[in-house]
Amino acid sequence: MKNIYIIGTGLIGGSLALDLKKVLPDSVVYGIDKNESHLVEALEIGVIDQKATYKDLDKADLVILAIPVDVSVTELPKILDQVSDFSIVVDVGSTKQAICNAVADHPKRRNFLAMHPIAGTEFSGPRAAVLDLFQHKTNIVCEVEKTAFKLQEQAINVFNKIGMRMRYMNPESHDKHIAYVSHLSHISAFMLGKTVIEKEKNERDIFDMAGSGFESTVRLAKSSPEMWTPIFKQNKDNVVETLNDYIKNLTQFKTLIENDDFENVFKEMKDTNYIKQILNGIK
Amino acid sequence: MKNIYIIGTGLIGGSLALDLKKVLPDSVVYGIDKNESHLVEALEIGVIDQKATYKDLDKADLVILAIPVDVSVTELPKILDQVSDFSIVVDVGSTKQAICNAVADHPKRRNFLAMHPIAGTEFSGPRAAVLDLFQHKTNIVCEVEKTAFKLQEQAINVFNKIGMRMRYMNPESHDKHIAYVSHLSHISAFMLGKTVIEKEKNERDIFDMAGSGFESTVRLAKSSPEMWTPIFKQNKDNVVETLNDYIKNLTQFKTLIENDDFENVFKEMKDTNYIKQILNGIK
Numbered sequence: 001m002k003n004i005y006i007i008g009t010g011l012i013g014g015s016l017a018l019d020l021k022k023v024l025p026d027s028v029v030y031g032i033d034k035n036e037s038h039l040v041e042a043l044e045i046g047v048i049d050q051k052a053t054y055k056d057l058d059k060a061d062l063v064i065l066a067i068p069v070d071v072s073v074t075e076l077p078k079i080l081d082q083v084s085d086f087s088i089v090v091d092v093g094s095t096k097q098a099i100c101n102a103v104a105d106h107p108k109r110r111n112f113l114a115m116h117p118i119a120g121t122e123f124s125g126p127r128a129a130v131l132d133l134f135q136h137k138t139n140i141v142c143e144v145e146k147t148a149f150k151l152q153e154q155a156i157n158v159f160n161k162i163g164m165r166m167r168y169m170n171p172e173s174h175d176k177h178i179a180y181v182s183h184l185s186h187i188s189a190f191m192l193g194k195t196v197i198e199k200e201k202n203e204r205d206i207f208d209m210a211g212s213g214f215e216s217t218v219r220l221a222k223s224s225p226e227m228w229t230p231i232f233k234q235n236k237d238n239v240v241e242t243l244n245d246y247i248k249n250l251t252q253f254k255t256l257i258e259n260d261d262f263e264n265v266f267k268e269m270k271d272t273n274y275i276k277q278i279l280n281g282i283k
Numbered sequence: 284m285k286n287i288y289i290i291g292t293g294l295i296g297g298s299l300a301l302d303l304k305k306v307l308p309d310s311v312v313y314g315i316d317k318n319e320s321h322l323v324e325a326l327e328i329g330v331i332d333q334k335a336t337y338k339d340l341d342k343a344d345l346v347i348l349a350i351p352v353d354v355s356v357t358e359l360p361k362i363l364d365q366v367s368d369f370s371i372v373v374d375v376g377s378t379k380q381a382i383c384n385a386v387a388d389h390p391k392r393r394n395f396l397a398m399h400p401i402a403g404t405e406f407s408g409p410r411a412a413v414l415d416l417f418q419h420k421t422n423i424v425c426e427v428e429k430t431a432f433k434l435q436e437q438a439i440n441v442f443n444k445i446g447m448r449m450r451y452m453n454p455e456s457h458d459k460h461i462a463y464v465s466h467l468s469h470i471s472a473f474m475l476g477k478t479v480i481e482k483e484k485n486e487r488d489i490f491d492m493a494g495s496g497f498e499s500t501v502r503l504a505k506s507s508p509e510m511w512t513p514i515f516k517q518n519k520d521n522v523v524e525t526l527n528d529y530i531k532n533l534t535q536f537k538t539l540i541e542n543d544d545f546e547n548v549f550k551e552m553k554d555t556n557y558i559k560q561i562l563n564g565i566k
Contacts, residue, residue: 118492118493118494119494119495120494120495120496121495122496137494138491138492138494140492167488167491167492174492177482177488177489177492178492180478180479180482180489181479181489181490181492181493181494181497182493182494182496182497184475184478184479185475185496185497185500185501186496187533187536188471188475188500188533189500190536190551190552190555191529191532191533191536191555192467192468192471192529193555193557193558194532194551194554194555195463195467195525195528195529195532196463196464196467197554197555197558197561198528198532199460199463199525199528200561205450206460206463206464207464207561208421208450209401209421209423209450209457209460209461209464209465210401210464210465210561211401211402211403211420211421211464211465212402212403212404213403213405213465213468213469213502213503214464214465214468215562216499216500216502216503217468217471217472217499217500217502217503218468218558218562219496219499219500219562220496220499220500221552221555221556221558222556222558222559222562223552225549225550225552225553225556226549228552229545229548229549229552230545232540232545232548233540233543233545233548236540236541236543239540240537240541242478242482243533243536243537243540244537245478245481245482246474246475246478246533247530247533247534247537249474249477249478249481250470250471250474250526250529250530250533251530253470253473253474253526254523254526254527254530257515257516257519257522257523257526258519258523260516260519262512262513262515262516265512265515265516266508266509266512267508268473268477269473269504269506269508269511269512270508271477271480272473272474272476272477272480272504273504273508274476274480275476275480275501275504275505276505278480278483278490278493279498279501279502279505
């Protein structure tokens with residue numbers, strides 16, 4: 001893996017670039033980004049070694065596609081057209097069904113590996129890139145059987161080296177489950193932020209009262225709308241289902257409070273404390 | 284302030300005990316707790332210096348009341364009956380209207396100061412106590428004018444010394460605003476946890492996919508139902524109002540997704556990114 005091309009030099013692409021340079025010290029990391037200022041910045045701060053364009057992709061050993069999921073779907077077929085038979089193209093987007101469908105019949109389907117490394121922060125752009133972001137994190141790999149064996153092996157070895165553990169899943173299951181543990185968390189935080197900001201318009205100084213609990217719960221509302229709008233669009237049905245479940249649970253909890261049924265308010269919270277065990281398991 | 288009595292030796296009472304011993308090295312910190320095992324534990328790990336009972340309260344210079352808010356309301360009058368004219372009793376609960384009402388006509392009202400130090404973690408019990416928890420945090424002080432001047436001055440000096448900045452507010456405003464920035468965050472996290480746990484019952488391994496974003500958003504769902512049930516009960520009207528606002532915003536966001544109005548999905552998130560400025564302001 002000598003020539004590595006990172007398409008999209010933001011938080012995820014940039015962090016992968018840093019990790020790949022660490023575990024593959026002989027490689028050269030090229031950056032491709034339609035946002036020229038991001039590309040210049042990525043070069044300046046050493047996230048990438050050199051700038052490149054699609055025309056150079058025939059020299060690629062590994063291509064990482066880390067751009068908004070709606071753009072990935074249109075770009076991936078063009079990228080596959082460009083690469084050699086010995087190149088592996090990995091996409092790292094937060095939805096997997098649309099992208100797998102987009103190249104299902106592509107002649108170079110075997111050169112593509114669909115992944116979702118589950119890691120990130122609420123920041124974006126090349127300066128958000130951090131080394132070791134993927135240490136001890138889960139990497140969901142979809143339709144692994146559709147990728148040429150040697151190429152998948154190479155790619156998975158590299159992701160192992162940067163500290164990830166692999167989980168294999170079909171794209172439908174991925175999109176369904178990730179809606180609960182990731183997409184819903186983002187909407188829940190965005191709407192919490194919105195609700196409190198709306199209130200603040202009329203009630204000054206309300207944020208003087210906000211503590212670390214609010215900060216933690218609302219953190220994801222800092223996330224990039226450019227990234228998240230296409231995710232919600234592509235995963236519309238699953239996201240709407242999670243929102244229906246969440247709104248139902250909130251409404252039921254509200255009704256318990258309205259009816260002074262604090263025995264069940266207590267029980268709901270006690271049952272949900274089970275999340276402690278689950279979160280310990282994540283770590 | 285020689286003799287300090289901490290009633291309730293959990294997360295908040297215990298953390299205050301540690302801070303008070305640090306800034307008032309000549310003081311003796313006594314613990315009172317109806318949970319005998321908590322009291323023994325607090326003594327063992329050095330959170331308190333000695334065990335005590337209500338009978339000893341006549342010797343108190345400072346009393347900190349850090350127990351569930353429904354119990355505070357019934358205990359505070361008894362505590363005030365017990366203390367001397369030179370003693371200041373401070374309650375640190377998360378609701379302020381009920382407690383202020385409970386002692387509005389008490390002959391020792393001037394010995395009471397209503398506060399809400401906005402700090403905490405999702406853990407509970409004496410072992411959750413941490414030094415410096417209140418550094419650079421906000422302390423809401425309610426009805427300060429109803430407390431004897433010299434006594435309020437002493438108490439506020441101490442809370443200044445442990446690193447807090449004071450904000451003065453009436454109990455009604457406190458309970459209304461705190462519902463948005465604290466109580467709603469807790470319910471939002473609890474219901475997020477519930478929604479995902481319910482899903483997991485049928486879909487194994489879903490939590491393998493949970494990353495730091497989920498962890499942060501759901502963190503408060505580890506909180507103690509013993510503490511939070513009485514808070515929601517006392518602040519019922521405000522909490523129900525925040526839930527109505529929150530559910531309305533979630534439903535509206537869902538409708539935008541259902542209607543494929545992703546331009547406005549984007550706009551909602553972009554507008555809410557304003558939370559970045561607000562959170563920077565908190566720090």
